[in-house]
Amino acid sequence: AQTVTQSQPEMSVQEAETVTLSCTYDTSESDYYLFWYKQPPSRQMILVIRQEAYKQQNATENRFSVNFQKAAKSFSLKISDSQLGDAAMYFCAYRAPHSGGGADGLTFGKGTHLIIQP
Amino acid sequence: DADVTQTPRNRITKTGKRIMLECSQTKGHDRMYWYRQDPGLGLQLIYYSFDVKDINKGEISDGYSVSRQAQAKFSLSLESAIPNQTALYFCATSDNDWDTQYFGPGTRLTVL
Numbered sequence: 001a002q003t004v005t006q007s008q009p010e011m012s013v014q015e016a017e018t019v020t021l022s023c024t025y026d027t028s029e030s031d032y033y034l035f036w037y038k039q040p041p042s043r044q045m046i047l048v049i050r051q052e053a054y055k056q057q058n059a060t061e062n063r064f065s066v067n068f069q070k071a072a073k074s075f076s077l078k079i080s081d082s083q084l085g086d087a088a089m090y091f092c093a094y095r096a097p098h099s100g101g102g103a104d105g106l107t108f109g110k111g112t113h114l115i116i117q118p
Numbered sequence: 119d120a121d122v123t124q125t126p127r128n129r130i131t132k133t134g135k136r137i138m139l140e141c142s143q144t145k146g147h148d149r150m151y152w153y154r155q156d157p158g159l160g161l162q163l164i165y166y167s168f169d170v171k172d173i174n175k176g177e178i179s180d181g182y183s184v185s186r187q188a189q190a191k192f193s194l195s196l197e198s199a200i201p202n203q204t205a206l207y208f209c210a211t212s213d214n215d216w217d218t219q220y221f222g223p224g225t226r227l228t229v230l
Binding site for chain 1 (some may be wrong): 149151153158159160161162163166168173174176206208216218219220221223225226
């Protein structure tokens, strides 16, 4: 079974600084997808960024970028120029194509609580 | 208007009661999912559905049942609620294997 590990229960960063959240995963699949979701106090799950495993280029979305290391099974999220609105729980998630025979759906890590200090 | 809606948003019930959580979507997606989130944990998959006639168990389906009434509607039932089912419940949709999953706003359920 796939597992997703987020080793940082909590991170703190000064406003305008850069922070990196770590995620590792375990899978025997070669084709899969990785996601970072943000959950603010409103509890809504908001997609931050996604990465297809077959793509070598790291995904970027404005101030958010990932460092995807397929061989190391590592998928970290970098947030540049941190803003107060970035304060939230961040979840790393994995999805393999259902055509691979496994259950459909996302496998989540336990999350990292990101605190932004003014 | 939100693409994925859940009702109710909050619910308090008593042990042994039957309760239904409802999910509706206007995204036109075939696939729908129910997840559970406990404090300090990520989301765990309860059930998922590829279409009205195709429903599958996830990793924590015991104590739950689902109904896919239409492409746009997917309901989660607790036949006899127990306190350890107190959690935040999310519905999600996606279009296919490689699509992002889009989440509803969540239902906070408390079982006393």
